[in-house]
Each structure stands twice: as structure tokens, then as C-alpha cells.
Amino acid sequence: MTTTSTAAEALAAGSPFAALRDQLLTAAETFAADAADAPDAVSGILAGIVADVDRALREPLEIFPVCHHSPASALAMARRLREKQPKVIYLELCEDLRPLLDELRNCRLPVALQAFASDLDGFPPGWGPLSVVAPITEASAEYQAIAYALDTPGVEIVLVDRSSDHVFQWLPREPPAAAPQAGEGEAEDASLHGDAVGIEIGDLRPGFAELEEHLLHHGKVRHWSEWWDQYVEQPLAGADYETYRQVMVLIGSLFRRLRPSASSARSDRRDEDRERYMWTRMREHLAATGADPAECLYVCGAYHAASRVAEFGLHAEPTDYAIEPRTATRWLYGLIPSSHSAIEAQFGLASGSVSIAAATWAKALAASGVKPYRLQGQQGGKSGKRPKRAPAPAAPAPAEVTDRLSGFLARPPALSGLDEAELLGWCVDIVRLARRNGYLASTADAIAVFETSILLAGMRNRARPTPYDFQDAAVTCIEKDVVPGRRDVRRLCEILLGGDRIGQVGYHALPPLAQDVYDRLAPLGLDLTKRTQQRALLDLAADPDLEPCSQLLWMLRYLLPDGAVRPIMGARRLGERPIQESWDLRIGAHQREIIELGYEGVTVEQVLEQRLRRSVWDPQATPAVALKAVEDAILYLGSRRFTDELGARAVELLAAERTVDDAPEVLRRIRRLLAHYRSTEPELPAWCESFVTEGYAHYCTLLPTAFVAEDTGVRQVGAMLGFLFSMEGLALSLGCDRAQLEIAVRQSHPEAPAKVALLWAAQTQLGMMTQAELRARCAELMDNPLVLPAFPQYLSGFVQALEPVPSLTPFVVELLSTAFGRLPDAVLLPWLPTLITTLRKESPELVPVLVREAGRTFPASLPALDAWTPPWSARAKGAAPSAGPSGGGGPVAALLAAHPAPTDAVAALLGIDAPWAPAAPGAGEAAGHPEAAALLAAHPGTATAVAALLSPALS
Structure with missing residues (x-):
């Protein structure tokens, strides 16, 4: 705390406050007489206050x-x-x-x-x-x-x-x-x-x-x-x-x-x-x-x-x-609602x-009796003509400043007496309000609040109870120790004394965007100025004119915070057109947010376009963010030009990406977008083709590193393989080289068990490993006691492999069943919670695939389960495979003999006119059909695989 000089605090000559200053200085000296500090600090402050008053009033x-x-x-x-x-x-x-x-x-x-x-x-x-x-x-x-x-x-x-x-x-x-x-x-x-x-x-x-x-x-x-x-x-x-x-x-x-x-x-x-x-x-x-x-x-x-x-x-x-x-900086201006x-x-x-x-x-x-000023036309006020300015009085001479402070500070304020009518009204109303909110209040409580208010005012040296005394008395006499509803008694007192008044910006004071929102939602027939929640029902099939309202509501849901517009029935997805929709609207309660949208653009579409463009050009943007922006642009804007712009940006982000953290999201979104364009457009947009080719080369390049990187998860590697395998046909048709993928897989040497399982699945998909070899490797793992504790991690990798290689689903079911049967409890029981949480967190979409496959594999009733033999067990106990696809007595020959129609159709396509006639048992080739026998001998894999799958039925 600092003091000022005496000269700085000196009063003007003839100041009416000189006597007050002298009185205060004398009081300061008396106050500080027995104090250790000199009276300069207190006297300087008091003299300075009087000087400030004199200076302000003389201006x-x-x-x-x-x-x-x-x-x-x-x-x-x-x-x-x-x-x-x-x-x-x-x-x-x-x-x-x-x-x-x-x-x-x-x-x-x-x-x-x-x-x-x-x-x-x-x-x-x-x-x-x-x-x-x-x-x-x-x-x-x-x-x-x-x-x-x-x-x-x-x-x-x-x-x-x-x-x-x-x-x-x-x-x-x-x-x-x-x-x-x-x-x-x-x-x-x-x-x-x-x-x-x-x-x-x-x-x-x-x-x-x-x-x-x-x-x-x-x-x-x-x-x-x-x-x-x-x-x-x-x-x-x-x-x-x-x-x-x-x-x-x-x-x-x-x-x-x-x-x-x-x-x-x-x-x-x-x-x-x-x-x-x-x-x-x-x-x-x-x-x-x-x-x-x-x-x-x-x-x-x-x-x-x-x-x-x-x-x-x-x-x-x-x-x-x-x-x-x-x-x-460019500033924008407007009015927003406020409240107490x-x-x-x-x-x-x-x-x-x-x-x-x-x-x-x-x-x-x-x-x-003072008449306040109120703006003409103010909402909630009386209408009337604008008042005319009264004749201006002659310029008054400067009024002589007199000392009013001395009298005001010397005498106690004139306190008004108790207004019993006002206090009684408060007490009766608070009891009525409390009963509506679940309190067991009665007339006795009203009397208690009245008397306690007067008592508290007296204890605080007040001539009449203030609203704050009344609040304290009501809480003491009514609330006790229980609040039965959402509002306590103190809040009820605030409501009683005026409540939380909330303002509203009128239509003509709104920015153009907000006015446009109100105009476009007018067909709903709702009073959107109300702050309460309202239900809007849109039958788009019966009334197509409501489709623009639906489109606007979905855009507002995207732009406004939760609660402003909330869909109850209906969804906005690619390829879907809703027939009926139901919405809960609280437009009036979120007027501020709508007004601030008007600072960003003239229409909601313009604001949405700016936000989407800003999101994809953000320094932290990723390919997944850009693909989401593309999807949102299709859903809400429908502009092909703008969508192509966002898609081109997604290609740029993918090419510049150095990590694969967003690979699962990228795969999910690009699949959905490709499916949408294939069903609605005659051909794919150029950016989609570029994204597929760029992504194929990009993920092939990063695949060996991702397999060995510790900070890259199994789900990310699985998503990369899912992109490469699911987009392979399209990528090859656009000029990509499959050898790049094969080289990337051959260069991958993971050490983590889950990633090793993913690599085996990829090799199986590419033909580098047969399923029999894969089954043999898994059997070796389960037979090795040193590897057995880590076998659940291999299983987790195989589960993740269902994304890139869905044909492994029967094998994964077989492997899970074998693991549950052979793994010791010390390994299996601690792993089961981990498996469940992993599937729920990282692979929720793969669980239904496993369940459906298990439903097809396992019997549906308990009696059938007793006599059921797993297909893989029957396959392991079956005879050795036949010498050739057309060898007599083998499963291939039996299959062809039982179902000759497909063979005849293939023969017709190949230009062979004679119908299929399988050779007699022991014959080396089909009698009279050396071309068919040569074809089967040259390509035995397909027939052998089909026969192996059907071997239980054939046996």
C-alpha cells in the first residue's frame, strides 16, 4: 500500500470538502496515536479520498x-x-x-x-x-x-x-x-x-x-x-x-x-x-x-x-x-441472449x-414514482409513439458543489420499517412453491419463516428483513435436511423473488444465417423461440416438402452442441433415404450458438463447408479425418465439386502419412465410400482411384516396418492387410503391381506372436502357405511347452486376421475350439478375460463373424452334440489323399461322380462336347475324356480343397 504526497492530495481553494478532510485527518491521527506506524498512511488515504471526490465533482x-x-x-x-x-x-x-x-x-x-x-x-x-x-x-x-x-x-x-x-x-x-x-x-x-x-x-x-x-x-x-x-x-x-x-x-x-x-x-x-x-x-x-x-x-x-x-x-x-x-483481426458483432x-x-x-x-x-x-426510460418497441414493453424531446432548458449555470458526505457519513441511514404485507406474501408464496416441489410444508412453516426472518434481521441490526434474511429463514424452517426434488429451498426463493430471467434476441436483430434458419424451419409449425423442448414429426413420404427441413436439421445437429436438435427416429447414412423422422428441438435455448454460426457465414451450408474445409487443412489432419469430411459432405451438402476437393486432400494426406495409427478408420471409411459410389455412380471418382492406388503402394511400403514396430498395434497391421487384400482387385486394375505386395510380405519378419499369426494369414492368402501347412504350424505351437503360454497371443492375431483374410473364419473357429480343449487351465483361464476384452474393444465387428461360423459348425441341440464329431477331427482321421484328382476311389472322383452337372457345364465352356463320364474304379484318367483329365491334373488344388471340405459328407 502506497501513499501520495500532500501536494497531490491538496484540495482546490475554497473546496467545500476542506472541513471533512480536516475531520478525517484528525480521526486518523487519533486512530494511529497508539500504533507503531506513523499516521501518514491512514491520513494520506483519507485525504486522497476527499481530494478524489472534490476533483470529480469540479470537472x-x-x-x-x-x-x-x-x-x-x-x-x-x-x-x-x-x-x-x-x-x-x-x-x-x-x-x-x-x-x-x-x-x-x-x-x-x-x-x-x-x-x-x-x-x-x-x-x-x-x-x-x-x-x-x-x-x-x-x-x-x-x-x-x-x-x-x-x-x-x-x-x-x-x-x-x-x-x-x-x-x-x-x-x-x-x-x-x-x-x-x-x-x-x-x-x-x-x-x-x-x-x-x-x-x-x-x-x-x-x-x-x-x-x-x-x-x-x-x-x-x-x-x-x-x-x-x-x-x-x-x-x-x-x-x-x-x-x-x-x-x-x-x-x-x-x-x-x-x-x-x-x-x-x-x-x-x-x-x-x-x-x-x-x-x-x-x-x-x-x-x-x-x-x-x-x-x-x-x-x-x-x-x-x-x-x-x-x-x-x-x-x-x-x-x-x-x-x-x-x-x-476481423471482428463480427451481434446480440446474444443473456440471463441473470x-x-x-x-x-x-x-x-x-x-x-x-x-x-x-x-x-x-x-x-x-420515478418513470424509467424504456426503448420504444422493446419486447415485453408497451407499444406507443416515440416521445418527443421536451424543450431544452436554458444552459444551467454550474451548480455549486456542497458537502453532502459529512452529513451522510455522520448520521445513520433512514431505515424503513417492516413491510409486513410484503414479508407475509413471501412466506405464503414460498410455502406454496415448496409444496409444488415435493416439500411437506404447511401454514405453520409460513408462520415460522415470517418470525425467523424478523429474528434474523434483528440479530443482524436490520430494521426490516432483507431478501437474504428471508432466504436463510426459509432454508432453516422448510428444507430441514432433505431435498425431495431438483430444487432446494434457496433456489425456490430465487424463483420467487424474480427467477432467472432469460433474454431473447428478436428476429430482426438476428444475423442473416439465424433468420434463414427460422424461415426454413417454419413449415414445421413450431414456435422455435420457446426455450422448452418440442417434438417435430416429419412424414417425408406423405409430405416431400419437409425434406428441406430434414436436411437443415441434420446440418444443425452437426454444427450445434448436443441437445439443440436431437433425432429420435431416423438416421443419416450413405445410401439411405429416411421415410419418417422424429426430432426433439430446443432451438430457443441455443439461440446464442445459432447467432455465432452467423458470424461464420451467411447460410448454414456455407458454415458447414468452411468447417469441413478447415478440418482437412488443419496441420493435425489425417487421412481418416479427410475421409470423414468427404462422407459428411456427401450426406449434408451433396456438392460433387466440393467432395472431389476434399477427396483430393485425403489423397495428399495419405501420401504424406508416416504412421498407420488411423489405418482401421481409413479402411472402414474408404470401403463405405467405394460401396456408395459403386451403387450410385456409373464410375468411381478420380480421387477414389487415386486413393486406392496411393494407399496400395503406401501400405506395401510401410508393411515390413509396421510388422516389427513396437508402437504399431496388431489392429493397425490387420487394417493395412485388409486394405491391401480387399482393394487388390481394384488396385491391380488401376495399374498397381501385385509383386510389390508379395515382396513386402516376404520382407516382413515380426517377432510378436500376434503379428506372426497375421503374417501367416497373409502368406496363406497370397498362396505362399497352404492351409494344411498353417494347421501343422499351429499344431507344433500347441505341442511345444515353451510356446504354450504365448499361444493365446497367436490366437488374438488370428482373430485380427479375419479382417484381411475372412476365408480363415472356419480355421479360426477350429483353432479356438482346439485351444479350449487342449490348453491347460493355468494358461486358458487368465487368457479368457483378455480375449473377451480384446474382442470387445478392438474387434467388435469380428465377433458376429465368429459367432455365425460357430453356429454353422456346432450342432444346435444337446442330443446332437453327444454324437457330433468336429469336422477337423474327421479330416485328421481320414484316409490319405488320392493320387490324383481323377484317380479312382478318391474323394475327388466320388465328388465328380455324384455331381456331374457342374463338370459338364465347365466342359461345355471349354469346348468339350461329350458329357462327363467318370472312369471306372482303378482307371488312371476319365475314360474317353483326356482333355478333362489333363485339366484336373494340371490344376488339382481347387478340386482337392473342395473335396477336403466335403470329405465328412462324402465319407
């Missing part, structure tokens, strides 16, 4: 100090405007928000003025998007000034605070990648205001934690909002204008001086820069327009009214202060304090 440009969302400030503002009728009002608000003020008449308060920027230029990239909000309520002095200026002819309102761009320019930038943190009067909120920096007029709260704790303790209140209501709002509600001004400047100066210098240096510097900015703008406007300062009014926070910067006042000496230029709870969260106020302030404002208007 030719009348300063109106306010507190944000203060009914007392709003009441004093309404009185002063009707008395003075100024021609120019300077308002402490971001100067670039001025065009938004005219749109307030189309809204229902509370709403917030917003500046939004997503494309940053001059700010750290990690800060975006940037958002500034300034909430406006009816019980605020700034709204009274705005309504007066906009509805009174010949009155100009000028916003003089720094621009939204300067708000972020003045924020600290360390660490560089961190998001901007809010300072005094600037906080982050996660409700209606989103992650925005809040701007308020008149943040009056001690910056010294010990001072606030001291005030709360001796004031017998729980939080700052209650202290302010009890000791500032209530006494100033009925005070005259001069008393109000002097008290507010006094409070602002006190809180400004009682701040720890170490922790507030940055905040003080920012506040002083704001004051220099505002005084510079006001002098520029006065010089440009020639307005008379006597007909102007400067509305600012009481904290800034006690400013000590060199630029303060119209007669300040010139300084070298210059306003920095704005950055090249959002304002409380934004500025750290106690829950319910803004609702109580609104109730206090309504009561003060009824008691004082």
Missing part, C-alpha cells in the same frame, strides 16, 4: 458514477436524465459496439452485446476464437442512458471505452499458447455467454481480500452482494443526486486506494490505460462536434470516476499518450443477486 464535464446492475444507479440515472436532458452521453462501453445499441429494441432483456473473432491476425493462435460480451439488464444505469439517447430526438450517445480489439491487446501474453485470462470485470462463463470475456460498467469490489473479509464480518453478511445491497443500495435508493454522486465516488476512491500494490500493478495499469483512452476519445469528440460540455454527461464506473491519470478532465495538460492502432445466472457467473456475483436487484428495482420504481 466541467459532469461525471455520473455507476455500479453495474445497480438499482440505485439506475434510479439516480432516470432522475438525472429527466432533470438535465443532456444532448450528448459518453458511455463507458467498447466503442466498436455502438451499432448494436439500435438493435436492443428488437430484443427481450437481458441480452449481451457481443464482438466475435475467429480469424486472428496479431494475436497468438491459441487464443481463438475471441469473444467479448457486455450484458445489459433493465435495472442498470447504462440501459436507462441508452434508452433515453435512442428514443429522444437530438441526443447522441458515444461509446468511449477501448475497442474489443484493445481488450485483448492489453491482456498478458505469457505463456504464448495459453488462452486469454480475464482480469477485473472480465471473467469466463460456461453458460449463455460461453467462453467470452465480459465487460461491465462500474466493477465496485475491494481488491484487498482482507478488506472484503472485514466488511463481511462486521456487516454480518455472507457475501459481497449482500453487503452491497444492505449498506449501499438501500441507503442510496432514496438519496438526492448530489449525495449519490459523492458517495459513489467516495466508494470508488476507497476501493481504488486500498489495493495491494504487488498484486494489482497490472490491473492498475490496465485501468489507467482505459481512463486515458476514454478521456482522449471524449476530448476528440468535443473538439470535432463543438458540443457544450455543460450539456454532456459522462457515465462511467465509480472506480474510474476517481481517476488520477494526467489525462483526467477537459483542462488536462497535453500528454504523449497515443491510442494504439487495432490489429488486422449468466451475469452472476460472468462477474463472480452471488447466486440470485441479479434477480434480487431486479425485484428491488421494481419495488423502488413503485415506491418513488
Whole structure:
């Protein structure tokens, strides 16, 4: 805490506050007489406060100090405007928000003025998007000034605070990648205001934690909002204008001086820069327009009214202060809904304090008879003609400043007596509301709340119970220790005293995109301004005109957060066209998000296209992200040109990829896209062909490395093989070389058991290993006691191999059955949970394949199971294979003899006219058909494999 010099705190000659200063200095000396410290600190602070009040009141440009969302400030503002009728009002608000003020008449308060920027230029990239909000309520002095200026002819309102761009320019930038943190009067909120920096007029709260704790303790209140209501709002509600001004400047100066210098240096510097900015703008406007300062009014926070910067006042000496230029960031502006709870969260106020302030404002208007200003045409207000400006009074001579502080500080405030009717109404209503919410409240509880409210007020030295006393009494007498419903009694009291009023931006104040959304959803026949959830039923078959609504709803579901639009029935998939849809809509509750979409484009389609393009050009984009964007573009936009652009980007990302982490996602999406194009287009797009050829070469190149890399999982390698095998036919037709895949497989030498199993499956698919050899290798593994503990890992690899080699499904079922029968319990039991979790996590789509194959293999009833012999057991016990495909007595000959029709058809295709006649037993070749015998002898593999599969049936 620092002190200032006596000269700096000296009062002007003949100041009416000289007696008050002397009195305070005498009190300071008496207070510090027995203290170890010299009285200079206390006396300097007290003298400085009086000097600040004198300086502010002597300024030719009348300063109106306010507190944000203060009914007392709003009441004093309404009185002063009707008395003075100024021609120019300077308002402490971001100067670039001025065009938004005219749109307030189309809204229902509370709403917030917003500046939004997503494309940053001059700010750290990690800060975006940037958002500034300034909430406006009816019980605020700034709204009274705005309504007066906009509805009174010949009155100009000028916003003089720094621009939204300067708000972020003045924020600290360390660490560089961190998001901007809010300072005094600037906080982050996660409700209606989103992650925005809040701007308020008149943040009056001690910056010294010990001072606030001291005030709360001796004031017998729980939080700052209650202290302010009890000791500032209530006494100033009925005070005259001069008393109000002097008290507010006094409070602002006190809180400004009682701040720890170490922790507030940055905040003080920012506040002083704001004051220099505002005084510079006001002098520029006065010089440009020639307005008379006597007909102007400067509305600012009481904290800034006690400013000590060199630029303060119209007669300040010139300084070298210059306003920095704005950055090249493009700012967009609009109105968003606000609420009492959002304002409380934004500025750290106690829950319910803004609702109580609104109730206090309504009561003060009824008691004082003051007629407030209200924008003509304001939603929720009365319609009528715009008022004409009353004849301007003659320029009044500067009023003589008199000391009102001494009397105000010396006498206790005039406290109004108990308003029994008001308190009784509260008590009856809270009991009724509590019963509706499940509480077992009765008339006795209403009486108890009434008496307890009076008791608490008396214990806290209050002449009448405040809403906070009533809340405490209701919680004590009604809630007990059980909350039967969603709302506790304290929340019910807030609802009773005004509730969480939520504003709404009118149609004409919405950006074009939001208006377009409302217009296009009009055929649904719903009131989309309601915040409640509404059900929309779309019978697209009976009413095709609703298809545009369906298309828009799906795009909004993609762009808006969860809960705004939620499909109950219907889906959006490639190749599907819904017949009926059902939606739950809460458009009104998410108006802010829709408005912010309007900052990104003119239509929803444009915003969606920009977001998809931004996602694929992001530095962290992957081929899977690009393929997802392609799919979304097909589903929601239907633009072939844009889809081809995204597809070409997917090819570029795949070519530049150095890892295969996204291989499973890439395989799943490219399969779905190929199936879609094959069913809807005469030919594949060029980017699809490029993606297949590029992917074939890319995965062939990375395959040997992926097999041995420890950070590459089995699922990723399986997906690579799945891409290569499933796309092989298309890739070869487009010019790829199969030898590249064979070389890649031959160069792969994995060590992990699961990857070894994958390699064997790949070799089987390529013909490098027969299934008999594969079965023999697995048998060797199970016979080796050293390998037996690792055999479950081989099984996991074979399960993953079903993706690239689905023909191995019968073999995997055979292998699993053999493993369950032969593995010892010490190996099998610990492995079973791992197998189940692995299948569920990494291969959920493969489980149905195994189940279907097992259903075809195993008998369906218990009696059949007793006599059932596994096919692989019968095959192992069968006779040795025949000498040749046409040898007599072998399974091939028996198969051909039993089913001659396919052979005759093949012979006809080959130009052999004679029908098939198998040779007699023991004959070396088919009698009379040497061509067929030669064909079978040259290609025995197919017939032998088919005969081996059917050997149990033939036997």
C-alpha cells in the first residue's frame, strides 16, 4: 500500500470538502496515536479520498458514477436524465459496439452485446476464437442512458471505452499458447455467454481480500452482494443526486486506494490505460462536434470516476499518450441472449443477486414514482409513439458543489420499517412453491419463516428483513435436511423473488444465417423461440416438402452442441433415404450458438463447408479425418465439386502419412465410400482411384516396418492387410503391381506372436502357405511347452486376421475350439478375460463373424452334440489323399461322380462336347475324356480343397 504526497492530495481553494478532510485527518491521527506506524498512511488515504471526490465533482464535464446492475444507479440515472436532458452521453462501453445499441429494441432483456473473432491476425493462435460480451439488464444505469439517447430526438450517445480489439491487446501474453485470462470485470462463463470475456460498467469490489473479509464480518453478511445491497443500495435508493454522486465516488476512491500494490500493478495499469483512452476519445469528440460540455454527461464506473491519470478532465495538460492502432483481426458483432445466472457467473456475483436487484428495482420504481426510460418497441414493453424531446432548458449555470458526505457519513441511514404485507406474501408464496416441489410444508412453516426472518434481521441490526434474511429463514424452517426434488429451498426463493430471467434476441436483430434458419424451419409449425423442448414429426413420404427441413436439421445437429436438435427416429447414412423422422428441438435455448454460426457465414451450408474445409487443412489432419469430411459432405451438402476437393486432400494426406495409427478408420471409411459410389455412380471418382492406388503402394511400403514396430498395434497391421487384400482387385486394375505386395510380405519378419499369426494369414492368402501347412504350424505351437503360454497371443492375431483374410473364419473357429480343449487351465483361464476384452474393444465387428461360423459348425441341440464329431477331427482321421484328382476311389472322383452337372457345364465352356463320364474304379484318367483329365491334373488344388471340405459328407 502506497501513499501520495500532500501536494497531490491538496484540495482546490475554497473546496467545500476542506472541513471533512480536516475531520478525517484528525480521526486518523487519533486512530494511529497508539500504533507503531506513523499516521501518514491512514491520513494520506483519507485525504486522497476527499481530494478524489472534490476533483470529480469540479470537472466541467459532469461525471455520473455507476455500479453495474445497480438499482440505485439506475434510479439516480432516470432522475438525472429527466432533470438535465443532456444532448450528448459518453458511455463507458467498447466503442466498436455502438451499432448494436439500435438493435436492443428488437430484443427481450437481458441480452449481451457481443464482438466475435475467429480469424486472428496479431494475436497468438491459441487464443481463438475471441469473444467479448457486455450484458445489459433493465435495472442498470447504462440501459436507462441508452434508452433515453435512442428514443429522444437530438441526443447522441458515444461509446468511449477501448475497442474489443484493445481488450485483448492489453491482456498478458505469457505463456504464448495459453488462452486469454480475464482480469477485473472480465471473467469466463460456461453458460449463455460461453467462453467470452465480459465487460461491465462500474466493477465496485475491494481488491484487498482482507478488506472484503472485514466488511463481511462486521456487516454480518455472507457475501459481497449482500453487503452491497444492505449498506449501499438501500441507503442510496432514496438519496438526492448530489449525495449519490459523492458517495459513489467516495466508494470508488476507497476501493481504488486500498489495493495491494504487488498484486494489482497490472490491473492498475490496465485501468489507467482505459481512463486515458476514454478521456482522449471524449476530448476528440468535443473538439470535432463543438458540443457544450455543460450539456454532456459522462457515465462511467465509480472506480474510474476517481481517476488520477494526467489525462483526467477537459483542462488536462497535453500528454504523449497515443491510442494504439487495432490489429488486422476481423471482428463480427451481434446480440446474444443473456440471463441473470449468466451475469452472476460472468462477474463472480452471488447466486440470485441479479434477480434480487431486479425485484428491488421494481419495488423502488413503485415506491418513488420515478418513470424509467424504456426503448420504444422493446419486447415485453408497451407499444406507443416515440416521445418527443421536451424543450431544452436554458444552459444551467454550474451548480455549486456542497458537502453532502459529512452529513451522510455522520448520521445513520433512514431505515424503513417492516413491510409486513410484503414479508407475509413471501412466506405464503414460498410455502406454496415448496409444496409444488415435493416439500411437506404447511401454514405453520409460513408462520415460522415470517418470525425467523424478523429474528434474523434483528440479530443482524436490520430494521426490516432483507431478501437474504428471508432466504436463510426459509432454508432453516422448510428444507430441514432433505431435498425431495431438483430444487432446494434457496433456489425456490430465487424463483420467487424474480427467477432467472432469460433474454431473447428478436428476429430482426438476428444475423442473416439465424433468420434463414427460422424461415426454413417454419413449415414445421413450431414456435422455435420457446426455450422448452418440442417434438417435430416429419412424414417425408406423405409430405416431400419437409425434406428441406430434414436436411437443415441434420446440418444443425452437426454444427450445434448436443441437445439443440436431437433425432429420435431416423438416421443419416450413405445410401439411405429416411421415410419418417422424429426430432426433439430446443432451438430457443441455443439461440446464442445459432447467432455465432452467423458470424461464420451467411447460410448454414456455407458454415458447414468452411468447417469441413478447415478440418482437412488443419496441420493435425489425417487421412481418416479427410475421409470423414468427404462422407459428411456427401450426406449434408451433396456438392460433387466440393467432395472431389476434399477427396483430393485425403489423397495428399495419405501420401504424406508416416504412421498407420488411423489405418482401421481409413479402411472402414474408404470401403463405405467405394460401396456408395459403386451403387450410385456409373464410375468411381478420380480421387477414389487415386486413393486406392496411393494407399496400395503406401501400405506395401510401410508393411515390413509396421510388422516389427513396437508402437504399431496388431489392429493397425490387420487394417493395412485388409486394405491391401480387399482393394487388390481394384488396385491391380488401376495399374498397381501385385509383386510389390508379395515382396513386402516376404520382407516382413515380426517377432510378436500376434503379428506372426497375421503374417501367416497373409502368406496363406497370397498362396505362399497352404492351409494344411498353417494347421501343422499351429499344431507344433500347441505341442511345444515353451510356446504354450504365448499361444493365446497367436490366437488374438488370428482373430485380427479375419479382417484381411475372412476365408480363415472356419480355421479360426477350429483353432479356438482346439485351444479350449487342449490348453491347460493355468494358461486358458487368465487368457479368457483378455480375449473377451480384446474382442470387445478392438474387434467388435469380428465377433458376429465368429459367432455365425460357430453356429454353422456346432450342432444346435444337446442330443446332437453327444454324437457330433468336429469336422477337423474327421479330416485328421481320414484316409490319405488320392493320387490324383481323377484317380479312382478318391474323394475327388466320388465328388465328380455324384455331381456331374457342374463338370459338364465347365466342359461345355471349354469346348468339350461329350458329357462327363467318370472312369471306372482303378482307371488312371476319365475314360474317353483326356482333355478333362489333363485339366484336373494340371490344376488339382481347387478340386482337392473342395473335396477336403466335403470329405465328412462324402465319407
